[in-house]
Amino acid sequence: MRLLLRLVAFAPATLMLAFLQSDAASALVGASVEAGPLESSQVVLVTTIKRRSSGFCTGVVISPTIILTAGHCVHRANAIAVNAAAVGTTPQLIEASAHVLHPEFRDNAAARRERSIDLALLRLNEALPAHFAQARLSSRAVTQAGELFQILGFGLTQEGVERSAGRLRAGALQAREPLSRILLWARDPQEKGFGACTGDSGGPIFDADGQVFAITSWSTGAGNKSCGALTQAALIAPQRAWITKTIASWR
Numbered sequence: 001m002r003l004l005l006r007l008v009a010f011a012p013a014t015l016m017l018a019f020l021q022s023d024a025a026s027a028l029v030g031a032s033v034e035a036g037p038l039e040s041s042q043v044v045l046v047t048t049i050k051r052r053s054s055g056f057c058t059g060v061v062i063s064p065t066i067i068l069t070a071g072h073c074v075h076r077a078n079a080i081a082v083n084a085a086a087v088g089t090t091p092q093l094i095e096a097s098a099h100v101l102h103p104e105f106r107d108n109a110a111a112r113r114e115r116s117i118d119l120a121l122l123r124l125n126e127a128l129p130a131h132f133a134q135a136r137l138s139s140r141a142v143t144q145a146g147e148l149f150q151i152l153g154f155g156l157t158q159e160g161v162e163r164s165a166g167r168l169r170a171g172a173l174q175a176r177e178p179l180s181r182i183l184l185w186a187r188d189p190q191e192k193g194f195g196a197c198t199g200d201s202g203g204p205i206f207d208a209d210g211q212v213f214a215i216t217s218w219s220t221g222a223g224n225k226s227c228g229a230l231t232q233a234a235l236i237a238p239q240r241a242w243i244t245k246t247i248a249s250w251r
Contacts, residue, residue: 069202155199
């Protein structure tokens with residue numbers, strides 16, 4: 001509870017952004033649509049405190065008390081919580097009592113040109129409400145260039161505009177080369193600048209069967225921009241053993 005009080009005290013701006021419900025609030029830079037009710041029930045907003053700064057990401061419901069997200073979202077976090085409220089209702093924060101980074105996570109890996117598995121698991125100190133549903137994780141680690149996926153996230157719809165964040169949105173991405181055994185590289189199939197942005201990290205990328213195929217970790221944009229050109233995500237299938245082992249250690 002002490003950590004949760006710190007979260008509320010030190011991150012008012014983030015919390016306000018995270019729970020925006022106006023029509024202007026959306027997520028995923030570029031064209032996107034409202035996420036459907038089934039997909040929405042499998043996704044939560046993750047809020048963190050790191051020292052005296054705040055931030056937010058997206059997370060996937062693995063069980064009523066377990067959330068999968070991106071490792072960089074919770075790396076060195078002092079406080080972590082998720083919003084367990086239904087859309088349009090008063091925020092309901094549930095604190096994470098524990099979190100585990102993937103053993104192959106490396107901080108600032110992109111800048112250092114290092115391999116990193118950007119995943120983390122959170123254990124909540126109480127169960128999510130009944131309106132949440134457990135996401136199905138894919139066991140398929142092979143994709144083809146051109147395959148279509150659906151990405152969800154709470155992040156920015158306009159790069160650099162914080163007030164554009166906080167509402168769960170969805171859109172289509174298409175796999176592109178290079179093909180990898182651990183990563184998914186994806187782009188806007190319409191080539192109009194759609195993709196992940198700040199706050200979408202940790203969110204799901206669903207395949208055509210409605211299973212979580214990958215977890216969003218990184219994005220880049222045209223020129224000096226950071227969003228809209230390319231989205232990178234960690235494949236789920238190669239990490240299923242780590243997910244299962246970590247959850248078992250908490251029981």
